[in-house]
């Protein structure tokens with residue numbers, strides 16, 4: 001007879017691992033599958049900054065004493081790696097002007113840079129130590145189907161397809177979730193905006209003049225195709241505390257006019273870009289990539305007996321900490337459902353209420369701020385130049401940072417109106433820019 005699990009979890013990233021751990025601790029029989037062979041190895045681009053702004057996803061996440069602490073949800077998870085405190089967020093225009101945001105946390109930080117691989121190793125070890133959790137690496141979850149008394153999940157392992165059954169299934173298979181697609185939810189509950197391709201590399205030997213900073217290169221002149229955005233951030237690497245490794249990340253829209261690939265943009269920026277001198281002594285020690293389909297979030301993240309957790313339910317991302325937090329919440333709701341026949345609504349309510357992008361206005365606001373880089377390079381040079389010497393404070397956070405940047409620029413509006421009235425008019429009309437135009441993704 002086929003074995004029936006309480007819960008099958010597709011995907012063992014931060015969301016799936018946290019869901020598995022909590023359910024295992026509560027005695028549920030869990031099957032956790034992931035298509036990777038080495039589950040803790042990170043191949044997908046992720047800047048891995050802990051977002052420390054209070055209220056992010058209605059939570060405050062901090063690091064202290066070898067653990068990440070979730071104040072509102074009242075739980076902690078161990079993190080055995082190093083942390084690099086980021087003191088500034090530095091926006092660099094194509095002409096080398098900067099807009100500098102200093103950290104607003106009590107310690108003067110904008111964010112904390114951590115090593116995702118070490119975090120995943122710790123989470124995986126906890127799940128593996130739980131006797132009720134069965135872990136299957138190299139196993140792809142292809143689809144899920146609600147049945148009268150649970151879910152049938154089709155898996156591919158060793159080139160062969162097989163079915164596994166459970167009372168509840170969890171889609172924690174990331175932003176391009178196969179499970180969500182198989183349930184038809186991308187068609188019935190989401191609006192697609194486009195696709196971004198991302199390439200990133202970890203480099204030693206970078207001569208970055210802005211230490212302890214999250215650096216964003218803004219403006220068309222940074223890239224060959226004049227689209228997309230480039231980020232750079234110091235990262236703890238392979239557990240070492242003393243080597244400074246920088247991660248450089250480029251994202252380019254995959255739809256719209258033909259454009260150089262993310263990899264070509266990365267190579268160009270390092271070798272011929274306006275700041276190539278920073279990379280003269282650099283050595284690439286790791287490369288990563290990601291494909292991101294941007295679609296509105298699943299405002300209701302439950303479909304029958306399938307619960308969608310983490311990026312699988314999100315617009316762009318929940319962040320690592322959000323994936324963990326929603327995994328924690330979903331697991332408690334599932335345990336309640338298994339015990340009493342109801343409980344999933346509590347998770348759905350919490351998700352709806354706390355994930356910012358469930359409010360369409362937040363999608364507009366954050367992408368419009370992100371879209372500042374669509375201005376001409378000369379205008380960005382000019383605007384950043386105006387902010388020289390300003391005391392600007394904030395956090396790295398895709399929800400608030402665009403507003404911090406916009407606020408810093410709008411403080412100089414009287415001067416802008418006087419000196420560049422056309423640009424002032426454009427800035428004031430920023431609220432009218434569509435999400436697709438702000439993301440430069442063209443039509444899908």
Ligand SMILES: Cc1cc2nc3c(=O)[nH]c(=O)nc-3n(C[C@H](O)[C@H](O)[C@H](O)COP(=O)(O)OP(=O)(O)OC[C@H]3O[C@@H](n4cnc5c(N)ncnc54)[C@H](O)[C@@H]3O)c2cc1C
Nearest residue numbers: 011013014015035046047048049141174310311319320323
């Ligand atoms: C360029 C970039 C920068 C980012 N920067 C940050 C940052 O600074 N800070 C931050 O907190 N977050 C950042 N993120 C977001 C962060 O990476 C995600 O929000 C987070 O990892 C989501 O966790 P998850 O578990 O939901 O999904 P994922 O981390 O994507 O994990 C999904 C897991 O499912 C597996 N999987 C996928 N499909 C299947 C399948 N069909 N069958 C079986 N297994 C499958 C994958 O192998 C993976 O292990 C960034 C993301 C990108 C792309």
